[in-house]
Amino acid sequence: MLIANGKPVLVFDVNETLLDIDALMPLFEGIFGRGNAMREWFAQLVLYSQALSLAGRYAPFNVLGGAVLRMVGATHDLTISDDDVFALGAGIAALPLHTDVANALARLQDANFRLFTLTNSPADHQADPLRRAGVAGLFERRFTVDAVRRFKPAHETYAMVARELDLPAASMCMIAAHVWDTIGAQSAGCMAALVTRPGNAALPLTGLAQPDFVGPDLPSIAEQLLERWD
Structure with missing residues (x-):
């Protein structure tokens, strides 16, 4: 099930996925x-x-x-x-954005994807790398696991986002550089995209659902999403 415009809600991990x-x-x-x-x-x-x-x-x-x-x-x-x-x-x-992030996020927003984040890190409005990098405004809401006091990939973290957005988990696509995050999201009923930044790769385990989208950087993931839904 997807949201009204036929596109999934995109939920981004932050550390290593967006921040370097x-x-x-x-x-x-x-x-x-x-x-x-x-x-x-x-x-x-x-x-x-x-x-x-x-x-x-x-x-x-x-x-x-x-x-x-x-x-x-x-x-x-x-x-x-x-x-x-x-x-x-x-x-x-003070972590910087990966250099591929800002343009990819802007392109997805321009294509009318709804963008959110879900991070293990607690909210800190005084020390906010995404705001410092100028991309915080691209996200409708930014979720932290502090609300449920469970770290990803616990099911409660993804369910919390679905509940707060009043959407089924199947309408969400978790975008992360860590396969443990995509495993957790898919186990909770979400779609998942894996950004295989250096040191990260899919887990080729028989019986384990593989990410719906895989790419070496965020632009490649954005391109796949646009090809499917734009």
């Missing part, structure tokens, strides 16, 4: 002596966000991010200072 988290690498280079420690931290952050949801516990994503930074530091015999944690929060608040 590689901008954090210099911070991790300074702390760990290697920038790619950022990927270790981010993978652990995702892992423990999902572990908290499975265990029925919750902490805001930014608070968890600082705790995971201290944990990863401990595994490398490094003491993470309060200044390091503060610098991480400031770096996340």
Whole structure:
């Protein structure tokens, strides 16, 4: 089932899908002596966000991010200072858009797709990378999992968006750079598009629904959506 104009509602993940988290690498280079420690931290952050949801516990994503930074530091015999944690929060608040994002979003909006976001990160109107980048106004609403205190890919997160928009999940298409996000969205009844940014790929598991759309960047996903519905 689709909305009245025959097009699905597009719901975008934010971190890594829209925002370039590689901008954090210099911070991790300074702390760990290697920038790619950022990927270790981010993978652990995702892992423990999902572990908290499975265990029925919750902490805001930014608070968890600082705790995971201290944990990863401990595994490398490094003491993470309060200044390091503060610098991480400031770096996340200042993340830039991927260079392919703004034009692709504008093109989809011009084609009368309705655009929303759904992120694990809590709302912070004072530190808002999408507003700083000038694209916040392209989205009708921006949802955070804080409302249900469960992290993606928990079903409750996608159901919350469908409920708030008074739409069936089948009318939503989740667009994300993480296959765990597309798995969660599809399991909740949504369509899904996977942006295979470097380090991300589909999971070729027998019996697992594959994303409806797959492309290396946001313009390629936009092109597929336009070909199907414009």
